[in-house]
Amino acid sequence: MKLNYEVKNGWEVARNNNNLENIFEYSKEYMNFLDNGKTERQCVKEIVAMAKQEGFISLEEAMLNNSIKPNQKIYAVNKVKGVALFVIGKKDIEEGMKIVGGHIDSPRLDLKANPLYEDTNLGMLKTHYYGGIKKYQWVTIPLAMHGVVALEDGSRVEISIGDEEGDPVFCITDLLPHLSADQNAKKMNEGIAGEDLNVLVGNIPDKNQESDKVKYTILKLLNEKYNMIEEDFLSAEIEIVPAGKSRDLGIDRSMILSYGHDDKVCSFAGVKAIFDIEKPEYTACVLCVDKEEVGSDGNTGMKSKFFENVVAELINLQGNYVELKLKRAFANSRVLSADVTAGYDPNFASVYEKNNSCIIGNGVALMKYTGSRGKSGSSDANSEFVAEMRQMFNREKIAWQTAELGKVDQGGGGTIAYILANYGAEVIDCGVGVLSMHAPHEVVSKVDIYEMYRAYKAFMQ
Structure with a gap:
């Protein structure tokens, strides 16, 4: 029995899974999305166009039919700055959803x-x-x-x-x-x-x-x-x-240099993943919101009632709406808060605790908690949910690691995780490491973003 824990290199995992070609093809699609989605409005336009090609219909169209059925694909737009995608599950929505929630605004x-x-x-x-x-x-x-x-x-x-x-x-x-x-x-x-x-x-x-x-x-x-x-x-x-387009980074073209990885990189992965979901047990949802970089406030931020109202409309289309069904739907849901974390940078090693940092190239990262210093502003996932994600990632042979946002007293940051956790949902942060985060040009690894897409797909399916 192996007693020690060892993080696997993402490129080696990808090679063993015969995914190298898929990684570079996925990266091309993502880079095209970045180039066409410099703003949140442009991102929504791109996502809706992609969703329509995949057979998604608007919530308004679904409401005209006055009902929804399993495997139906629906999108809802929030004031041209946010969008939610759904694949309706076999179970009623009140039994819970599998939600991947990210943001599409950037500094x-x-x-x-x-x-x-x-x-x-x-x-x-x-x-x-x-x-x-x-x-x-x-x-x-x-x-x-x-x-x-x-x-x-x-x-x-x-x-x-x-x-x-x-x-x-x-x-x-x-x-x-x-x-x-x-x-x-x-x-x-x-x-x-x-x-x-x-x-x-x-x-x-x-x-x-x-x-x-x-x-x-x-x-x-x-x-x-x-x-x-x-x-x-x-x-x-x-x-x-x-100005300018995203670029391959490195002699081996293993990374991407671009504006806006935080957090279009996670939102795009969620969108691509839900396009691959067929006949899910629980309703799958990808949520792309605005205003995360300034506190998630306002009518297009995560704190708005947009998502709650859309879910209420969907529950109503499954039968008679009552508030209790909505409360159950959120409390029974499982959520991956799709946001990036700080990638370990050897140029600035003093602010990182290496054993608990996200290493570029080691795959998608699970962050049990974010927050500042004493975990301020964090939802802090429970051990049972962490174990559930760990088992799923290992079963699907996904390259993954755990991460914290630097040394405890160096600062910190937050995501939208706590907002959905306030409804009683099980929530954990899950994203990729970024170098030069919040700079005009940020860096991600192509293998990390592909493993993140695989992780979101496995979670929703």
Whole structure:
């Protein structure tokens, strides 16, 4: 009998399972999803399009039929910023669901309500950063602009500049080293202030204006292409994100360098996994939400009633709805909170406890708890549920490991796990390790993301 515990290398597991070719094919699909889904709205658009191809119908279509049946595939959209996918199980929903819940928002810069101004012949846009970022990482890199503008006449236009071939890009300037003595003396988190994250967007003056000539040129170009006027910025949602496509990383092409792995990487795995689910015993669900990076609040965050309301509608389509059925459905559910964790980085080894860190290339990671320091903000899965997941992963020969988010007193972070746990569901965090998390460009291993997809599929099936 083997008494010691040994984590297996994911690439060796994949080789033994003859999955190497599948890993690289899956990664191509994921990279395409990343390139087309820079924002949460774009992600929802991509997911819904994929779901329709897989035979999913909208909740509204299902409600017209006034009933649902086992193996029926349904999607529901939350204000174009979140989406839930369901494959109805043989058992009634009140007996519980198998839920994979992730988020599709990522750290970025949002334009302020009155963003456009001119200073010394330079057209600039004011921003307000979204989520936890290191501000100095966002200066001097190529940036793109994506979002929507609701015009005064009620119409809506989509803005996308910086990611197509031939597009211009934008940037935030930094101070030259010759004049940065004062800046260099500051702490790293003070070197670039939030109000200094102003995006450079133009330089040509309009010949017919007496003041704000560069600003007017920019407004004129926006009006010609999008029918915008300056006041329309007040009803716009425009995000500034890193420009460019995701790239293979490494001589062996074993990793992916891209913006937005946190947390599109887990949400995409859940979406791909539910497409493979057929005739499940319990209703399978993949939930992709917004606002996780800023606390999950608001009507598109996990704390909203969207998911609860959708499940209530589905229960009603299975028969007469009563609140007790809804409460039972959540309390009887099992949930994988699909979010990333910190990958062990040998360049910064001092902040990690190696025996309990996620090692890049060792597969998907189970995180019994997250939180900060004394487990603050964590749901902390019970040992029975951990054992259940452990047995399933071993049975399916999935490469997996356990993880914590660095040393106890170094900081920490949270996920949406506690929100669903508050309903009484069994919940555990399950995702992949990321290097350079929350940076404009993050790193994941291709084998890890494929093993995560396999883990989600096994869980829901």
